[in-house]
Amino acid sequence: MLSESMLAHERIRDVIDKSNRTEDISYTKWVYGTKENIEELFTSTPFVGMSPLRTLLHAPMLNYSQNSFIHPLQYVDFLVHYREKAATVVLPSLAITTSNWTEGMKEHPILEINGAFMLKDNENKGWLKLEDVLGIRWLKGPATRATILVGPMDDPVGLVRLVSPRSVIGFEPTNDGVKYRLKIKVIGKVVNLYKEVPIEEFKKVTRDVFKKELIRTFRKTTPQHGDPYQLSLGLYQKNPKLWNKLQKEGKSVTAESLNERDIQVDIDLRLWGARKHP
Structure with missing residues (x-):
C-alpha cells in the first residue's frame, strides 16, 4: 500500500x-x-x-x-x-x-x-x-466483465453485460505525429430492455456508448496524466526509431492521437435470450 x-x-x-x-x-x-x-x-x-x-x-x-x-x-x-x-x-x-x-x-x-x-x-x-478511467478496462483482456447503460442516463434504451473484450492497437505516422487505431471485439448479453428497438439500432447505440467511454478516459488522461492505454508503449515496441523522434518532439501521444472515428468496435450480441426481434 x-x-x-x-x-x-x-x-x-x-x-x-x-x-x-x-x-x-x-x-x-x-x-x-x-x-x-x-x-x-x-x-x-x-x-x-x-x-x-x-x-x-x-x-x-x-x-x-x-x-x-x-x-x-x-x-x-x-x-x-x-x-x-x-x-x-x-x-x-x-x-x-x-x-x-x-x-x-x-x-x-x-x-x-x-x-x-x-x-x-x-x-x-x-x-x-x-x-x-473506466475506459481502461476494455483494453485489459478477456477477464473484463462489466455492465453498461445503453443510451442517455435520463432515457436509457437498455442494460448490457459486456464480457471478454479483445483489443488490437495500430498506428499510422502523420505529418504532425502519429494516429492510433483501436479495434475491439466484445461479447454482449442484454440484461434489460427499456424500449422496443431493432437489434441493429440497439447495437449501434451500444457501440456509441462504448466508444464514448473510451474517448472520455483518453481525453481525461492524455497528455497531462499519462497514457493508460499504453499507446506510446506499443509504438515504442514496434517502431522505436519513430517513437524516439516523436518523444523528443513531445508528440508520441497527444490529444489528437485518438478520436472516436479511430475506434472500431465489434459487439457480438449472440446471448440475446428469449427476446423476439422486432
Missing part, C-alpha cells in the same frame, strides 16, 4: 530498493495507492462469515471478474511499467465507503477502488476518479 506522499520518485525508489533486499516480499503481491489513512484501510473488516483473505487487499480478481472497473496491479507488473520509459503505471487507489452496505441495520465500512494514480516518467501524474 502506497500513500500519496510515497508516490514521489525518490520515495518509490527507496521502496523498490528495500523490497529487492529481502526474500520475504513476494513479487505477486497486489499494489495500491491511497489518499486515506493506511491504518484504517488495513483494519477494515469483511462481512460476518467471510475470510479477510477475500477482501480487495488480498483477492481483488474475485471482484474484478464479476464487475470490472480498474484492473488490479501486481508488484511485478508495477516494476515492469514503472521502469519502462514508454509505459504508464495505472495504480488503483483504495478508499473506505459506508454508503453501499449495511450489517445488523448499521452501516458497514468496506474497501472500494475509487480511482487511480497515473505514474509516468518516474513521476506521479496525478489521481483520477473512477468514472474518468
Whole structure:
C-alpha cells in the first residue's frame, strides 16, 4: 500500500530498493495507492462469515471478474511499467465507503477502488476518479466483465453485460505525429430492455456508448496524466526509431492521437435470450 506522499520518485525508489533486499516480499503481491489513512484501510473488516483473505487487499480478481472497473496491479507488473520509459503505471487507489452496505441495520465500512494514480516518467501524474478511467478496462483482456447503460442516463434504451473484450492497437505516422487505431471485439448479453428497438439500432447505440467511454478516459488522461492505454508503449515496441523522434518532439501521444472515428468496435450480441426481434 502506497500513500500519496510515497508516490514521489525518490520515495518509490527507496521502496523498490528495500523490497529487492529481502526474500520475504513476494513479487505477486497486489499494489495500491491511497489518499486515506493506511491504518484504517488495513483494519477494515469483511462481512460476518467471510475470510479477510477475500477482501480487495488480498483477492481483488474475485471482484474484478464479476464487475470490472480498474484492473488490479501486481508488484511485478508495477516494476515492469514503472521502469519502462514508454509505459504508464495505472495504480488503483483504495478508499473506505459506508454508503453501499449495511450489517445488523448499521452501516458497514468496506474497501472500494475509487480511482487511480497515473505514474509516468518516474513521476506521479496525478489521481483520477473512477468514472474518468473506466475506459481502461476494455483494453485489459478477456477477464473484463462489466455492465453498461445503453443510451442517455435520463432515457436509457437498455442494460448490457459486456464480457471478454479483445483489443488490437495500430498506428499510422502523420505529418504532425502519429494516429492510433483501436479495434475491439466484445461479447454482449442484454440484461434489460427499456424500449422496443431493432437489434441493429440497439447495437449501434451500444457501440456509441462504448466508444464514448473510451474517448472520455483518453481525453481525461492524455497528455497531462499519462497514457493508460499504453499507446506510446506499443509504438515504442514496434517502431522505436519513430517513437524516439516523436518523444523528443513531445508528440508520441497527444490529444489528437485518438478520436472516436479511430475506434472500431465489434459487439457480438449472440446471448440475446428469449427476446423476439422486432
